[in-house]
Amino acid sequence: MENMKKFNYNLIMIKIFTIFLFFLNTSNYIFAGAPALNEDPIPPAPYSLTKTNHLIIGVEWDKKSIEKFLPPELSNQPLITGGINVFNSKKKQPFYPVSGGYAWIDVPNNNKNEKFILFSIYGLNKSLNNVMNKVYNLNSEMGSNKVTLINNNATANTSVRKKNILSLSASASKECAKAQGVDYLITKINDKIKTYQQLEWTTKSQCKVEPTKISLKGIYENYKVKKMLWANTLKDAEIIIKDKFTK
Secondary structure: OHHHHHHHHHHHHHHHHHHHHHHHHHHHHHHHOOOOOOOOOOOOOOEEEEEEEEEEEEEEEOHHHHHHHOOHHHOOOOOEEEEEEEEEEOOOOOOOOEEEEEEEEEEEEOOEEEEEEEEEEEOOOHHHHHHHHHHOOOOOEEOEEEEEEEOOEEEEEEEEOOEEEEEEEEEEEEEEEEEEEEEEEEEEEEOOEEEEEEEEEEEEEEEEEEEEEEEEOHHHOOOOEEEEEEEEEEEEEEEEEOOOEEO
């Protein structure tokens, strides 16, 4: 009788183990082709960001501090210019909360406004950051950006992992007018092929301001600004981000 009980117990355990293996294998099969959890699908371009406020400061970069990032056509140029653009919007929209920031190097090309991206930060919306990384091949940090425009003064701050890594300020707003333009951001250079992100923008008010401060800290402290050259603010701007292209 005792042997029979042991036999029945072992038989039950074998059945339980068999069922467990079947469930495990079925689960692996089901999830193997599934998208990553908590990852939103990426919508197709174009992307619209509305009611954005910007503080943009043009700079002369310290060439030695960014030399390893320079495109080949700029390696022999003594003067390297570019800038930093920080923006955000409080308006609820598909990528809410919308904020972004990027630093660039000017790339002369037949009067086209080509800019090679040094670094970028997008968030707090994860889908917006995913778009920048997966669609446009940027190595963008997840973070938050905030621009404050009060009277004649403008400030911008960027945080990554709750640490402030970028601060801009400007003052003496003047010569404000409606404006529009097209920027061609070079997001990646590989084997002489450039990947572009085309930005078309319009604003109700673009103002000239005097740049007063740029502070780069933490992960960006090695990027050195030699001189601040100019600055603009944009108020209630709309940005249309077109699909990427290469050439």
